[in-house]
Amino acid sequence: MPEEAGHHFHSSYRYAKMSDSRETIFIIDDDLSVRRSLLLFLSASGFLVEAFSSAEEYLERKPYDENGCILLDVNLGGRSGLELQEELLVQASHLPIIFITGHGNIPMSVQALKKGAVNFLEKPFKDNELLQSVSEALAMSRQLKADKEEVTAAWKLISTLSRRENEILKYLLTGMLNKQIASELHIAEHTVKLHRQSICEKLGVKSVPEILRIADKAGFTAIQASVTDPRQPG
Amino acid sequence: MPEEAGHHFHSSYRYAKMSDSRETIFIIDDDLSVRRSLLLFLSASGFLVEAFSSAEEYLERKPYDENGCILLDVNLGGRSGLELQEELLVQASHLPIIFITGHGNIPMSVQALKKGAVNFLEKPFKDNELLQSVSEALAMSRQLKADKEEVTAAWKLISTLSRRENEILKYLLTGMLNKQIASELHIAEHTVKLHRQSICEKLGVKSVPEILRIADKAGFTAIQASVTDPRQPG
DNA sequence: TCCCGTATAGAACCAAAGTACTATAGCTTT
DNA sequence: AAAGCTATAGTACTTTGGTTCTATACGGGA
Secondary structure, three states: OHHHHOOOOOOOOOOOOOOOOOEEEEEEOOOHHHHHHHHHHHHHOOOEEEEEOOHHHHHHOOOOOOEEEEEEEOOOOOOOHHHHHHHHHHOOOOOOEEEEEOOOOHHHHHHHHHOOOOEEEEOOOOHHHHHHHHHHHHHHHHHHHHHHHHHHHHHHHHHOOOHHHHHHHHHHHHOOOHHHHHHHHOOOHHHHHHHHHHHHHHHOOOOHHHHHHHHHHOOOOOOOOOOOOOOOOO | OHHHHOOOOOOOOOOOOOOOOOEEEEEEOOOHHHHHHHHHHHHHOOOEEEEEOOHHHHHHOOOOOOEEEEEEEOOOOOOOHHHHHHHHHHOOOOOOEEEEEOOOOHHHHHHHHHOOOOEEEEOOOOHHHHHHHHHHHHHHHHHHHHHHHHHHHHHHHHHOOOHHHHHHHHHHHHOOOHHHHHHHHOOOHHHHHHHHHHHHHHHOOOOHHHHHHHHHHOOOOOOOOOOOOOOOOO
């Protein structure tokens, strides 16, 4: 299936090994000989590799959800490597970037590192330097992905809550009593208990500390009150 | 009091303004003319400034606990700037570092940035570049210090707990019932309640979520059980 | 030696949380 | 129109948590 493998002649390649925990190294460099040698070297080192000749070509690739990292040339036709980095940041990509450059300078490396690059290698670099950075990047990728999945899972749970349950949750996290929450929201204490119960059910837990843990993972912050309450029914 | 101000002729200087929220910029550079011009410029810009001619001289200074940042030359006699950075890292200094160099290279800047430097400026740099970085560094310092103080405060509270209370706390954080904790530790439920009570008193809170928040801030992790319990009294 | 902090425990009581069953009302989806 | 989710509320009961009082026992410090 060369269709999955890549877009252009010689620009993309998928190594045959298909383990379940596959990790791919993406090479983005406009120099064919660089692409080819990196591809050969990293493939020979046992990695899955795909190569692209431009930022745009990489961005057109179908989303990659496994672990991996990116070897990115700073100087590319079209979008530069640094521009691609920013693009990927806003896309919340979990693929760490190792920059590679022939004609880099300090401001470039500073910008790259400040935005989270794993390394900024000058050509020519030693094989070991590359492998070291790749290994670091892959480790980071695993961590990032695991973290992201935790957050996502927590958010999925939280997002099943109804508006009112969400409301109650905020108060629960502060440690307020049912009675207090009830008077705050002008509803019966009993109603709070019911919401509380359905919160526990939806989140699949039984205790307040467990709720807190999920809310924390999801980045759910106990906001202050101030709700427009169209209560006072007729 | 020149004794507080500095160590050597012309190497240190304390600007006169003494606001309560003072923030000092520490200059560490072995070139007297650089020290002098930075000092004059930053003082004129309204900052408190101290200058040192070597890493060692800075390390001998009495500990500085306020906010601030460090302008650090990479090439110093004795310990290099990068070495000082590592030293300060292990000392958990909360002063962000802005590197300054005349003869830097990319690997240096990469190392500096990876270890958390705010910037890596090449001489000559524009005044604005410096001020921009200083402002960023000071903001970071405030954040770091505030975070550190939160953690410290939380830890002080946690450390007032007795061994047994600490034990109980671990279980509380998991959301276990008093009854369950009691049977786990082979003590009466009532005893758990008492410990729980004294935990709340010592931490100055009234609810489990509040306890959780303090424990979280302090980095207190709910560890698994497996306690050597020399129970079964006679 | 006496006092204090720590850890333990029982008895008793009130407050709060959890649960069950019933019930109404608004809104959406089928 | 019927079914389903959401939000609301009442009544009633059980379990858990919080508090007070009393009490024993061990170890350290004044």
